[in-house]
Amino acid sequence: MTRSEIRELFAVLERPEVISLAGGNTDTSIVAHRIEECVHATLARNSAEALGYGIGEGHARLRERLVELMSLEGITAQPHQLVVTDGAQQALELLAKIFCEPGDLIITEAPTYVGALGAFDSFQADVRTVATDGEGVIPEALVERLEAIGAEGRRAKFLYLVPTFQNPSGITLAAERRGEIISICRQRNVLIVEDNPYAQVRFEGDPVAPLRSLTDDGIIYLGTLSKVFSPGMRVGWVLAPETIRERLVLAKEAADLCSSPFTQLVAAEYLGSGHVPDDLEMVRKVYKERRDAMLDALDAYFPAGTTTRPPEGGLFLWVTLPAPIDTKAMRARALEGGVAYVSGTAFHPDKRDGRRSMRLNFSYPSLADIEEGMHRLGAVAHEELDFARSLDDSINDGKA
Amino acid sequence: MTRSEIRELFAVLERPEVISLAGGNTDTSIVAHRIEECVHATLARNSAEALGYGIGEGHARLRERLVELMSLEGITAQPHQLVVTDGAQQALELLAKIFCEPGDLIITEAPTYVGALGAFDSFQADVRTVATDGEGVIPEALVERLEAIGAEGRRAKFLYLVPTFQNPSGITLAAERRGEIISICRQRNVLIVEDNPYAQVRFEGDPVAPLRSLTDDGIIYLGTLSKVFSPGMRVGWVLAPETIRERLVLAKEAADLCSSPFTQLVAAEYLGSGHVPDDLEMVRKVYKERRDAMLDALDAYFPAGTTTRPPEGGLFLWVTLPAPIDTKAMRARALEGGVAYVSGTAFHPDKRDGRRSMRLNFSYPSLADIEEGMHRLGAVAHEELDFARSLDDSINDGKA
Numbered sequence: 047m048t049r050s051e052i053r054e055l056f057a058v059l060e061r062p063e064v065i066s067l068a069g070g071n072t073d074t075s076i077v078a079h080r081i082e083e084c085v086h087a088t089l090a091r092n093s094a095e096a097l098g099y100g101i102g103e104g105h106a107r108l109r110e111r112l113v114e115l116m117s118l119e120g121i122t123a124q125p126h127q128l129v130v131t132d133g134a135q136q137a138l139e140l141l142a143k144i145f146c147e148p149g150d151l152i153i154t155e156a157p158t159y160v161g162a163l164g165a166f167d168s169f170q171a172d173v174r175t176v177a178t179d180g181e182g183v184i185p186e187a188l189v190e191r192l193e194a195i196g197a198e199g200r201r202a203k204f205l206y207l208v209p210t211f212q213n214p215s216g217i218t219l220a221a222e223r224r225g226e227i228i229s230i231c232r233q234r235n236v237l238i239v240e241d242n243p244y245a246q247v248r249f250e251g252d253p254v255a256p257l258r259s260l261t262d263d264g265i266i267y268l269g270t271l272s273k274v275f276s277p278g279m280r281v282g283w284v285l286a287p288e289t290i291r292e293r294l295v296l297a298k299e300a301a302d303l304c305s306s307p308f309t310q311l312v313a314a315e316y317l318g319s320g321h322v323p324d325d326l327e328m329v330r331k332v333y334k335e336r337r338d339a340m341l342d343a344l345d346a347y348f349p350a351g352t353t354t355r356p357p358e359g360g361l362f363l364w365v366t367l368p369a370p371i372d373t374k375a376m377r378a379r380a381l382e383g384g385v386a387y388v389s390g391t392a393f394h395p396d397k398r399d400g401r402r403s404m405r406l407n408f409s410y411p412s413l414a415d416i417e418e419g420m421h422r423l424g425a426v427a428h429e430e431l432d433f434a435r436s437l438d439d440s441i442n443d444g445k446a
Numbered sequence: 447m448t449r450s451e452i453r454e455l456f457a458v459l460e461r462p463e464v465i466s467l468a469g470g471n472t473d474t475s476i477v478a479h480r481i482e483e484c485v486h487a488t489l490a491r492n493s494a495e496a497l498g499y500g501i502g503e504g505h506a507r508l509r510e511r512l513v514e515l516m517s518l519e520g521i522t523a524q525p526h527q528l529v530v531t532d533g534a535q536q537a538l539e540l541l542a543k544i545f546c547e548p549g550d551l552i553i554t555e556a557p558t559y560v561g562a563l564g565a566f567d568s569f570q571a572d573v574r575t576v577a578t579d580g581e582g583v584i585p586e587a588l589v590e591r592l593e594a595i596g597a598e599g600r601r602a603k604f605l606y607l608v609p610t611f612q613n614p615s616g617i618t619l620a621a622e623r624r625g626e627i628i629s630i631c632r633q634r635n636v637l638i639v640e641d642n643p644y645a646q647v648r649f650e651g652d653p654v655a656p657l658r659s660l661t662d663d664g665i666i667y668l669g670t671l672s673k674v675f676s677p678g679m680r681v682g683w684v685l686a687p688e689t690i691r692e693r694l695v696l697a698k699e700a701a702d703l704c705s706s707p708f709t710q711l712v713a714a715e716y717l718g719s720g721h722v723p724d725d726l727e728m729v730r731k732v733y734k735e736r737r738d739a740m741l742d743a744l745d746a747y748f749p750a751g752t753t754t755r756p757p758e759g760g761l762f763l764w765v766t767l768p769a770p771i772d773t774k775a776m777r778a779r780a781l782e783g784g785v786a787y788v789s790g791t792a793f794h795p796d797k798r799d800g801r802r803s804m805r806l807n808f809s810y811p812s813l814a815d816i817e818e819g820m821h822r823l824g825a826v827a828h829e830e831l832d833f834a835r836s837l838d839d840s841i842n843d844g845k846a
Contacts, residue, residue, distance in 0.1 A: 074497035081497065082489050089482050097474035097481065097676040098810075132532060132702040139701045143568070161703060168543070168700035278497040278707040300568035301539045301701070302532040303561060306709055307678040410498075 065419035068386040070213070070361060071410040074276050076328050077316075081276060084315035092311055100307035102299040103291075104130025104283065108310045111317035112269065112283050119245060120259035121267070123285050129294045130305050134241060134270040134282035138165040140297045141239060141266065144290070145203040146171045151195060153205045155183060157364075157393030157400055159213045159241065162206055173395040174202070180355060182209060182219030185226045192234050204237040204266070210254060211244035214393050214405035215364045216357030221254045228257055232264055241268045246326055247409075248359035249334035258285065266290060271313055273361070274326055279309045333361065336408040339416045347424025349431050361409035366390075366402050367427055370434045373404045376426060385422040465819035468786040470613070470761060471810040474676050476728050477716075481676060484715035492711055500707035502699040503691075504530025504683065508710045511717035512669065512683050519645060520659035521667070523685050529694045530705050534641060534670040534682035538565040540697045541639060541666065544690070545603040546571045551595060553605045555583060557764075557793030557800055559613045559641065562606055573795040574602070580755060582609065582619030585626045592634050604637040604666070610654060611644035614793045614805035615764045616757030621654045628657055632664050641668045646726055647809075648759035649734035658685065666690060671713055673761070674726055679709045733761065736808040739816045747824025749831050761809035766790075766802050767827055770834045773804045776826060785822040 074081075088096050095105075103109070109125035116123055131137040138161065146152070148170035154162065156175035166173055174195065177187035188205070195202055207227075209219035219227070231238050240257045258267040270282040284294055298304070316322070340363055341356055351368030367373060374389040390400030411419060474481075488496050495505075503509070509525035516523055531537040538561065546552070548570035554562065556575035566573055574595065577587035588605070595602055607627075609619040619627070631638050640657045658667040670682040684694055698704070716722070740763055741756055751768030767773060774789040790800030806823075808816060 069499065071498045074494060078489070078493045078497060082486075085485050085489065086482075089478070089485065093478045094474060095678075097478060097678040098471045099469065099677045132706075136702040161700075164700045168697060276497040276708070277499045278495075280702065280704075280706040297568060300561075300564045302536040302680065304680075306532075306680045306706060308676070309706055309709065 064381060064384050064386055065411060065415045065422065066386040067406040067408075067411060067416075067419050067423070068388050069407055069410060071277060071407070072273055072329070072361070073332060073410060074278070076332065077275060077325055080316060080319065080321055080325065081279075081312065084312045084319065087315050088308070088311045096308040096311045098307065100304040100310065102129070102295045102304055104128065104305060105307055105310045105314065108281075108314040108317075109283075111314045115317060115322075116258075116267075116269065116285070119242075119253070120255050121285070122259075122262070127285055127288070127291060129284045129286070129291060129298055130310060131282045131284060131298065132280040132302070132305050133272055133277070134243060134268045135161050135165065136298075136301070137268045137282055137284045137294075138162050138239075138241075139168070140284075140294050140301065141204070142166050142169040142171060144293045144297050151200055151202040153188075153191060153195075153202045153236075154395065155207065155212065155215075156395060157214050157390060157403070158206065158395075159208055160388070160392045162241070163393075163395060166206075171203070175395060176205070178215075178217065180217060182212070182217055182223060183207065183227055185223055185230060188227060188230050192230070192236065196234070201234075202236050204239050205231055206239045206241065207257075208241045208243070209257060210242060211247070211357055211360030213244070213360070214362050214388075214390070214403075216355060216360055216362055218254055218358065224255070224257055224260060228261055228264070237264050237266060239266045239268065243268075243270045243273050244360040246274050247329060247333060247361065249330050249337065251358040262287075274322070274329065275313060275316055279313055281305070281309055281313045330359075333359075333409050336411070336413060336416055337363070339413050340406060340408045340420060343417055343420030343424070347421050349424075349427050352427070361407055363406045363408060364390075365404050365406055367404070368431065369402060370438075371427060371430050372401045374401055376430050379430065380423055380426045383422050383426045385419045385426070387423065464781060464784050464786055465811060465815045465822065466786045467806040467808075467811060467816075467819050467823070468788050469807055469810060471677060471807070472673055472729070472761070473732060473810060474678070476732065477675060477725055480716060480719065480721055480725065481679075481712065484712045484719065487715050488708070488711045496708040496711045498707065500704040500710065502529075502695045502704055504528065504705060505707055505710045505714065508681075508714040508717075509683075511714045515717060515722075516658075516667075516669065516685070519642075519653070520655050521685070522659075522662070527685055527688070527691060529684045529686070529691060529698055530710060531682045531684060531698065532680040532702070532705050533672055533677070534643060534668040535561050535565065536698075536701070537668045537682055537684045537694075538562050538639075538641075539568070540684075540694050540701065541604070542566050542569040542571060544693045544697050551600055551602040553588075553591060553595075553602045553636075554795065555607065555612065555615075556795060557614050557790060557803070558606065558795075559608055560788070560792045562641070563793075563795060566606075571603070575795060576605070578615075578617065580617060582612070582617055582623060583607065583627060585623055585630060588627060588630050592630070592636065596634070601634075602636050604639045605631055606639045606641065607657075608641045608643070609657060610642060611647070611757055611760030613644070613760070614762050614788075614790070614803075616755060616760055616762055618654055618758065624655070624657055624660060628661055628664070637664050637666060639666045639668065643668075643670045643673050644760040646674050647729060647733060647761065649730050649737065651758040662687075674722070674729065675713060675716055679713055681705070681709055681713045730759075733759075733809050736811070736813060736816055737763070739813050740806060740808045740820060743817055743820030743824070747821050749824075749827050752827070761807055763806045763808060764790075765804050765806055767804070768831060769802065770838075771827060771830050772801045774801055776830050779830065780823060780826045783822050783826045785819045785826070787823065
């Protein structure tokens with residue numbers, strides 16, 4: 047997203063008549079009462095620690111809880127291997143900082159997480175993409191891409207992946223491809239950055255083991271509590287091989303000395319409360335209903351030729367509209383029509399791509415807002431299509 | 447400070463028998479009960495906002511309160527001119543990021559804030575120093591430095607100053623020099639970064655107007671709530687000219703999307719509570735007592751020839767020991783003796799300087815810990831001096 051697009055989005059959020067399907071917020075009302083309890087417990091027991099400076103790598107108590115959380119996904123790690131960051135976004139920034147001189151290569155999926163592109167661009171990295179299909183990154187395409195880079199006499203700093211419920215596409219890298227991707231990268235000495243914010247938000251289907259659970263070699267793993275706790279607490283972390291972890295701690299200290307010990311201790315309190323499994327159950331139930339409502343509305347209100355791939359989890363639907371609709375051009379008219387979304391172009395390193403797609407968030411809006419927002423958006427898409435076709439007709443008439 | 451020194455320091459803090467005069471923490475017990483109230487009010491009234499994502503430049507309500515806070519120091523600003531950061535440390539990081547290519551020049555005082563050196567080093571800036579005396583930066587020395595840089599065909603990106611109760615020296619840039627420093631920099635198109643964390647923590651003497659209150663041209667002003675609210679909340683801000691502010695917002699979004707809306711709203715609640723003047727009064731009273739106790743203990747326990755300059759505010763005493771004591775070498779023995787401090791070398795861009803000095807914190811330790819810690823440290827200094835002199839004697843004996 048460009049600056050003006052973000053600005054526009056936030057301006058929208060201040061207009062209550064506009065329904066936003068644009069952000070990446072979760073429904074924090076599910077956990078708000080727990081957070082209140084955890085805040086009070088933290089201030090009652092650990093006020094001085096919570097309100098003072100902490101260490102760069104993060105509070106030991108939080109890191110212990112995060113190790114437990116990762117073990118639920120089959121990841122074996124030790125607290126001393128972690129660095130706590132302000133959301134996974136800061137981890138991306140710090141990785142770009144320690145790895146990238148201007149022009150250095152990073153490989154991503156396309157589309158990919160807009161915030162990762164923002165962090166990589168800010169260090170002037172050269173982002174190349176690897177082809178994907180409905181099963182995620184195509185191993186042969188990855189080999190080809192790495193060989194092409196090798197033929198330039200260069201080497202990629204890392205491959206950045208969101209393997210499960212990818213943002214924005216919702217696609218999960220197939221279990222049977224994961225080992226192959228790992229060995230392709232290992233053979234060529236390319237690190238993998240595995241960004242895994244959504245795996246715990248699975249509504250259906252079998253869990254797929256994270257890459258980091260298959261090997262601890264050559265994987266930098268990023269986690270966040272933004273999806274299962276609260277984005278506003280800004281708690282994320284990196285699990286990295288020792289030499290990289292050390293450099294990350296130094297970079298973290300230069301960046302902001304430490305993450306807030308207060309929010310870290312509140313997060314540790316929450317993770318240790320025993321409520322996480324129940325809360326996650328509720329999150330999954332609520333988001334599944336909302337996803338289903340959004341899929342139903344897509345069927346009901348959008349033009350023929352609109353496609354999507356129902357994701358088994360996560361927060362987003364990635365929708366592609368029939369040609370010649372341009373979702374970036376349509377955005378302004380959608381806002382006039384009272385609904386906001388993010389155009390597909392934001393998620394492509396080459397901003398000319400993704401013009402027919404849009405990312406729609408179903409985790410934050412209520413069922414009523416999903417119904418009404420999709421109704422509005424479908425109407426705008428219909429008008430857009432009718433207008434484009436009438437233009438085509440008049441061009442054809444002109445020719446005749 | 448090197449990584450190993452920081453590590454050592456934090457290891458120390460886990461040994462309760464060691465008294466730390468090393469950190470920069472405040473005594474948060476003074477405001478802890480207020481923070482508890484503000485947290486409660488924030489979650490009761492603004493839960494969804496506090497727990498969701500916010501905008502890169504920071505919450506409007508906080509920025510309004512920060513403008514009011516700055517107006518107490520005579521600074522005129524508008525909320526839209528501010529960017530909220532994770533402490534002033536993040537502001538230093540973001541400024542280094544947007545201004546510095548490797549090798550670019552920054553001018554600082556020497557000694558100067560260790561965290562600023564960390565941020566500047568992390569972007570491989572070339573840090574040059576300007577001479578100071580008891581009144582702060584010497585205008586003639588600044589002219590000389592800038593001319594020498596000009597003679598190299600180069601230009602400094604900015605002059606970094608902590609004009610009031612400088613960390614670590616405690617020195618305040620004299621009021622009558624401030625206009626001169628501003629005009630020297632303006633004539634040569636050099637920006638000034640004014641880092642002002644301590645001005646509100648003045649125990650005695652007349653307030654000196656911040657540089658930013660004298661002009662809004664060419665000054666990037668950094669503030670923090672770490673000293674008057676809580677370091678652990680990580681709330682700082684930048685007030686900058688518009689073109690720089692825009693670049694800072696983009697850099698902030700790439701760095702971590704936004705500062706925690708939760709801690710921002712708690713901070714806004716606190717600033718709006720009406721309790722700030724009373725709490726500041728208490729902070730000043732408590733820290734003045736501790737400063738006085740530290741000065742008394744310095745007189746009572748330290749070797750003849752030890753010097754300091756009693757600061758009129760802030761958190762630190764900057765102490766210089768008689769030759770040939772090396773405070774860096776002495777640190778390990780002080781730890782054995784049960785007391786921690788930061789060696790003067792940490793605050794010098796050239797780490798060979800500052801070997802006879804040390805920074806002692808009086809804001810965090812209790813009066814009893816100050817008395818006992820200074821007693822221990824004085825004893826270590828005496829031993830160190832006796833040992834060094836006996837070495838000298840034996841060398842002289844050897845020569846005879």
